[in-house]
Amino acid sequence: MVNRLVFQNLLHRPIRTLLSVVAVAVEITLILTVVGLCHGMLEESARRTRGVGADILVRPSTVQAAMAVSSADMSEKLVALMAARPPVELATGTTVQMLTSNLQSITGVDLDSFSRMSGGLKYLAGGPFEQPYDAIIDEVWARQNKLRVGESMPLWNRNFRVAGIVESGKLSRVFIPMTTMQDLLGWKGKLSQIYIKLRHKDDTPQVIAALKADFPGYNIYSVEEFTSLFSINNFAGITQFIRVMIGLGVIIGFLVVMLSMYTAILERTREIGILKSLGASPAYIVTIVIRETLILAVLGIGVGVLFSFGVKLLIERNFPILVVSLHQEWWLWGGLIAVGGALLGSLYPAFRAARQDPIAALAYE
Amino acid sequence: MSKPSTIIEIADLEKTYYLGRVPVPVLRGLNLEVETGEFVGVVGPSGSGKSTLFHIIGGLTPPSSGHVRVDGLDLAAAGDAQRTRMRQRTVGFVFQKFNLLPTLTAGENIGIARDIAGHMDYDQAHFQEILGLLGISDRLHHKPFALSGGEQQRVAIARALANSPKILLADEPTGNLDTVNSQAVLAVLKDLNRRLGQTTLMITHNPEAAAFCAHRMLRMQDGKIV
Numbered sequence: 125m126v127n128r129l130v131f132q133n134l135l136h137r138p139i140r141t142l143l144s145v146v147a148v149a150v151e152i153t154l155i156l157t158v159v160g161l162c163h164g165m166l167e168e169s170a171r172r173t174r175g176v177g178a179d180i181l182v183r184p185s186t187v188q189a190a191m192a193v194s195s196a197d198m199s200e201k202l203v204a205l206m207a208a209r210p211p212v213e214l215a216t217g218t219t220v221q222m223l224t225s226n227l228q229s230i231t232g233v234d235l236d237s238f239s240r241m242s243g244g245l246k247y248l249a250g251g252p253f254e255q256p257y258d259a260i261i262d263e264v265w266a267r268q269n270k271l272r273v274g275e276s277m278p279l280w281n282r283n284f285r286v287a288g289i290v291e292s293g294k295l296s297r298v299f300i301p302m303t304t305m306q307d308l309l310g311w312k313g314k315l316s317q318i319y320i321k322l323r324h325k326d327d328t329p330q331v332i333a334a335l336k337a338d339f340p341g342y343n344i345y346s347v348e349e350f351t352s353l354f355s356i357n358n359f360a361g362i363t364q365f366i367r368v369m370i371g372l373g374v375i376i377g378f379l380v381v382m383l384s385m386y387t388a389i390l391e392r393t394r395e396i397g398i399l400k401s402l403g404a405s406p407a408y409i410v411t412i413v414i415r416e417t418l419i420l421a422v423l424g425i426g427v428g429v430l431f432s433f434g435v436k437l438l439i440e441r442n443f444p445i446l447v448v449s450l451h452q453e454w455w456l457w458g459g460l461i462a463v464g465g466a467l468l469g470s471l472y473p474a475f476r477a478a479r480q481d482p483i484a485a486l487a488y489e
Numbered sequence: 490m491s492k493p494s495t496i497i498e499i500a501d502l503e504k505t506y507y508l509g510r511v512p513v514p515v516l517r518g519l520n521l522e523v524e525t526g527e528f529v530g531v532v533g534p535s536g537s538g539k540s541t542l543f544h545i546i547g548g549l550t551p552p553s554s555g556h557v558r559v560d561g562l563d564l565a566a567a568g569d570a571q572r573t574r575m576r577q578r579t580v581g582f583v584f585q586k587f588n589l590l591p592t593l594t595a596g597e598n599i600g601i602a603r604d605i606a607g608h609m610d611y612d613q614a615h616f617q618e619i620l621g622l623l624g625i626s627d628r629l630h631h632k633p634f635a636l637s638g639g640e641q642q643r644v645a646i647a648r649a650l651a652n653s654p655k656i657l658l659a660d661e662p663t664g665n666l667d668t669v670n671s672q673a674v675l676a677v678l679k680d681l682n683r684r685l686g687q688t689t690l691m692i693t694h695n696p697e698a699a700a701f702c703a704h705r706m707l708r709m710q711d712g713k714i715v
Contacts, residue, residue, distance in 0.1 A: 125603075126601070126604055129592065132592035136591075394588070397588075401576065401584075401588070402582075402601070402606075403575075403578070403606060404573075483549050
């Protein structure tokens with residue numbers, strides 16, 4: 125019977141109910157989208173790193189974090205030294221420069237060795253570099269920046285011609301000739317990263333051990349190990365950002381639910397008095413408010429999950445370089461967070477209702 | 490013939506409310522005894538303390554001082570939880586403004602009283618008989634706004650009786666009704682008291698109404714029975 129009362133209360137004020145549900149949904153959408161964006165971008169970076177086809181990655185000692193990209197601190201000569209080892213089938217170096225405008229990177233490659241290692245870029249339009257100021261972009265970058273083959277794109281105050289558009293999934297979204305990048309950025313003879321492909325993948329641990337012994341001071345990882353570092357937990361800044369956004373979401377949900385339930389119990393003062401005259405205990409009154417809040421929260425969570433799929437579609441359609449990965453695990457966490465925030469928001473109204481003097485409540489007009 | 494037992498015993502009852510820090514005495518040394526099964530009419534001018542007396546007997550508010558015993562429970566010493574339990578099982582209220590929950594149907598309004606009391610055992614056939622006496626058996630699926638005033642008050646009476654309380658407290662039950670509905674409600678209260686043997690206290694401004702129903706009539710003035 126109390127559930128019937130709770131449902132009828134919610135239906136009695138549909139706009140207030142709808143607004144409360146939408147507020148919780150916005151909270152859930154905010155949490156799922158922010159977390160999904162962080163997960164998605166990291167997973168996409170890891171996927172593209174694996175797409176290189178290498179088994180081992182060598183980075184300068186100055187670079188610690190997985191996503192950190194240096195200037196070029198390693199000598200180009202290292203590539204030949206590493207490639208000369210018997211277990212190594214192929215080694216190739218790259219130069220990488222992060223674009224601060226969109227957190228994407230421009231990668232300088234030796235297209236011949238990079239193509240041999242990765243199995244070759246799959247061209248959707250155009251073809252390989254033909255001149256020093258040519259660029260190859262992936263389909264996502266092309267869509268994001270509305271670029272076609274033959275058009276120019278500015279980089280470092282130079283105009284690069286789009287020579288080819290390729291399928292995404294191999295290392296970078298924008299490739300330019302490595303020598304051009306070295307010239308432009310003053311990195312002559314220097315590299316940012318070296319990728320090594322082994323004849324037998326199973327030799328990876330031994331080769332890494334040998335490389336570490338021979339080249340102390342470099343960060344040398346298996347690609348599996350390196351890509352496993354692309355996790356939210358390994359990026360303090362991202363973790364803090366997510367916490368801040370979750371906190372904002374919880375505050376939104378908390379405030380809206382509190383306001384909604386507070387106005388609801390004010391409006392129902394007389395009804396609370398009636399229930400008390402029938403012998404309703406404070407716990408009974410609190411239960412009504414809590415159940416009402418839980419229904420709002422559960423509905424809001426459901427709508428929020430749907431909203432987050434909508435937001436994902438919107439983001440990926442309008443900003444193709446952004447990847448939103450909606451993890452089901454976070455539906456649960458987001459849901460628990462939203463329920464927690466909503467329950468916190470309902471506590472004051474619930475206890476205020478429970479403490480109502482029945483005589484004053486019955487006299488309320 | 491055995492002597493009826495006393496179900497309500499009140500001695501030197503005082504109740505004082507405060508407007509800010511200003512004390513406002515409402516009941517001033519009231520004494521009353523009501524026997525089980527008695528129908529008592531309470532009349533008196535506004536402000537004489539009739540409703541406050543009901544609120545104390547019904548456990549909605551504690552007395553300021555004095556002795557109040559209802560069905561064996563000392564209300565001067567009882568805590569909130571005890572008074573809450575008493576409202577669930579010992580007393581039923583009927584109000585002038587009906588006080589039905591607007592979002593529930595008539596049947597649900599009655600059902601929630603049972604739910605609050607923890608689904609106490611009750612005689613379904615007996616309750617159906619009461620609904621028949623009240624003439625609302627076919628109105629249980631309607632919400633209050635779809636019922637006439639008389640029907641709403643009869644639903645409120647059914648709700649008050651849902652847990653078979655020993656005492657029915659009716660505060661101006663006909664105050665919002667026209668003459669025809671007033672007479673019908675009074676007849677129902679009188680009939681229920683006769684059939685169920687429930688102790689009934691009814692506040693009314695209308696001495697004729699009290700005379701029609703009550704075994705005994707009390708007049709209140711300035712917080713006392715005169």
